[in-house]
Amino acid sequence: MIDVVSLPPLATVQDLGRVGHWRQGLGRAGAMDPLAHRAANWLLGNHENAATLEIPLTPARFVIAQDTVFSMAGAACGARLDGVALPRCWAGPAKAGQELTLGVMDGGARVYLGLPGGIDVPMVLGSRSTQLREGFGGFEGRVLMPGDRLRAAAPSPIMPEISCALPGPRPEGSDDIVLRVLPSSETNEFSAQSRDAFFSDAYKVTPASNRQGYRLDGPVLERDATGELRSHGIAPGIVQVPGGGQPIIQLADSATMGGYPKIACVIEPDLWRVGQARPGDTLRFELIDTATARAAEREEAVTLNALRSSLAHLGHLQKVWS
Numbered sequence: 001m002i003d004v005v006s007l008p009p010l011a012t013v014q015d016l017g018r019v020g021h022w023r024q025g026l027g028r029a030g031a032m033d034p035l036a037h038r039a040a041n042w043l044l045g046n047h048e049n050a051a052t053l054e055i056p057l058t059p060a061r062f063v064i065a066q067d068t069v070f071s072m073a074g075a076a077c078g079a080r081l082d083g084v085a086l087p088r089c090w091a092g093p094a095k096a097g098q099e100l101t102l103g104v105m106d107g108g109a110r111v112y113l114g115l116p117g118g119i120d121v122p123m124v125l126g127s128r129s130t131q132l133r134e135g136f137g138g139f140e141g142r143v144l145m146p147g148d149r150l151r152a153a154a155p156s157p158i159m160p161e162i163s164c165a166l167p168g169p170r171p172e173g174s175d176d177i178v179l180r181v182l183p184s185s186e187t188n189e190f191s192a193q194s195r196d197a198f199f200s201d202a203y204k205v206t207p208a209s210n211r212q213g214y215r216l217d218g219p220v221l222e223r224d225a226t227g228e229l230r231s232h233g234i235a236p237g238i239v240q241v242p243g244g245g246q247p248i249i250q251l252a253d254s255a256t257m258g259g260y261p262k263i264a265c266v267i268e269p270d271l272w273r274v275g276q277a278r279p280g281d282t283l284r285f286e287l288i289d290t291a292t293a294r295a296a297e298r299e300e301a302v303t304l305n306a307l308r309s310s311l312a313h314l315g316h317l318q319k320v321w322s
Helices: 034-042 192-198 268-275 290-321
Strands: 002-006 012-014 052-056 060-064 068-076 090-094 099-102 106-114 176-183 203-205 213-217 238-240 248-250 262-266 282-287
Touching (some): 034 290, 176 290, 262 268, 262 282
Antiparallel strands (some): 012 052, 052 106, 060 099, 068 090, 068 106, 176 262, 203 213, 203 282, 213 248, 238 248, 238 262
């Protein structure tokens, strides 16, 4: 068990999301960075869909309420357990009374905290994710607050410390986060100048960004077509352009319908990069075709399988050696 002492706003319990309810108007929610969420679970030997605590920005402070093991993965944040520095992606034991502190985040926007078997919250409509707008799921359907206690869904195993490396959201040597996108249904309704700008210039993440969507600031996008669009289905990754001409990337808590024209869609394997973007970070959009998107999905599957297998093997070896 871990007690919350202090943490930033909007920390929520999430798994990989609630699927199959789009036609009822219910979005999927789930982790903004599925890669870090999975890593936090695999470090403990959990199923990848076990619930973790998603912590956006820092600082945060917790007290270990009972001997346990826990994991962390995501942005580097100067994490310390009773003053001892911890790696960016780590799992290991903690004693009752020890204090876990998270400092200033570096190179990302979210950290995921895992417990054995996942965080013990009810399964609702096939998921343990928090639906903030609807007020259910996760930890009582709300954000975490000081005084809350996180309980593990399974007994704590005996395990030594273990860590792993995860990629950062930016290509090496680049200041920008590069997102691969597919064209959308209204892409060709935007002016040629707007399309050229969107697929070549950088856009900055604004402070008016959250789990529902990231509002960007950059070249104004103008639509040649006239008239209003009827509301139509949208999903995480869709890039909409409202009347002001500045794009919005729909994310984990996106609505299921919207009437703004769509200029592109960020492919699923790159959504974790958006989840680690902070206000002030710059994004660039790289137009790809469907074949390239499918290849990216296959490449992601290979990478995830390799990470899961290597962590399972390392955990087994460390148990044997200890």
